[in-house]
Amino acid sequence: MLDAIELLKSRRSVPANALAEPAPSAEELDTMLTIAARVPDHGKLAPWRFIVIEGPARAELGGRLAELMKASDPEAPAGKVEAVANFCGSALIVAVVSRAGPHVKIPEWEQELSAGAVCMNLSIAVNALGYGAQWLTGWAAYDPKAREVIGLQQNERIAGFIHIGTPTERWTDRPRPELSEVVTRWGA
Numbered sequence: 001m002l003d004a005i006e007l008l009k010s011r012r013s014v015p016a017n018a019l020a021e022p023a024p025s026a027e028e029l030d031t032m033l034t035i036a037a038r039v040p041d042h043g044k045l046a047p048w049r050f051i052v053i054e055g056p057a058r059a060e061l062g063g064r065l066a067e068l069m070k071a072s073d074p075e076a077p078a079g080k081v082e083a084v085a086n087f088c089g090s091a092l093i094v095a096v097v098s099r100a101g102p103h104v105k106i107p108e109w110e111q112e113l114s115a116g117a118v119c120m121n122l123s124i125a126v127n128a129l130g131y132g133a134q135w136l137t138g139w140a141a142y143d144p145k146a147r148e149v150i151g152l153q154q155n156e157r158i159a160g161f162i163h164i165g166t167p168t169e170r171w172t173d174r175p176r177p178e179l180s181e182v183v184t185r186w187g188a
């Protein structure tokens with residue numbers, strides 16, 4: 001296992017279509033989800049939940065989403081439909097669902113931030129266990145009928161589909177922001 005600082009300094013996403021089998025074991029997935037759920041959460045509301053899409057359920061969901069896209073837009077380019085069908089092309093997907101809503105004390109924005117933290121913690125845990133991950137949203141996260149097929153309630157939103165698997169190759173990093181561009185010192 002990588003040292004935590006080395007892991008955090010080197011982690012990067014791997015494209016979902018390069019996240020092949022083997023998928024994490026059931027025990028590893030439990031560890032990942034336990035870590036993902038261990039995030040700051042103002043008010044202890046757990047304003048998020050997980051939907052695991054694994055095994056044959058991936059192809060079934062991909063197929064249903066592709067049918068949906070074709071039905072709603074018969075002119076949809078084949079590439080776009082294929083991309084939706086391949087939505088479940090990675091070894092395992094965890095949909096992180098935000099359940100943020102009005103609350104007497106805790107702003108919705110803070111509940112949404114907690115769901116973002118879940119996505120990130122999950123991605124880090126995946127990498128720490130030697131797998132790769134990519135955080136995606138896309139058409140299926142926003143289309144009303146696709147949301148229904150995925151099993152979302154009216155008040156729920158996809159924070160991210162975290163695609164997980166074994167990277168098929170090493171990926172070079174992308175440019176990262178210069179600290180000088182994103183850091184200021186108050187009063188300086």
Ligand SMILES: Cc1cc2nc3c(=O)[nH]c(=O)nc-3n(C[C@H](O)[C@H](O)[C@H](O)COP(=O)(O)O)c2cc1C
Pocket residue numbers: 011012013014134135136137138159160174
């Ligand atoms: C909320 C959210 C949604 C995203 N959705 C997509 C997406 O639909 N398609 C895509 O190519 N990248 C998407 N990304 C970007 C990738 O997850 C990721 O930033 C990119 O692959 C580089 O990742 P890295 O900085 O972890 O290496 C999304 C990122 C976030 C935070």
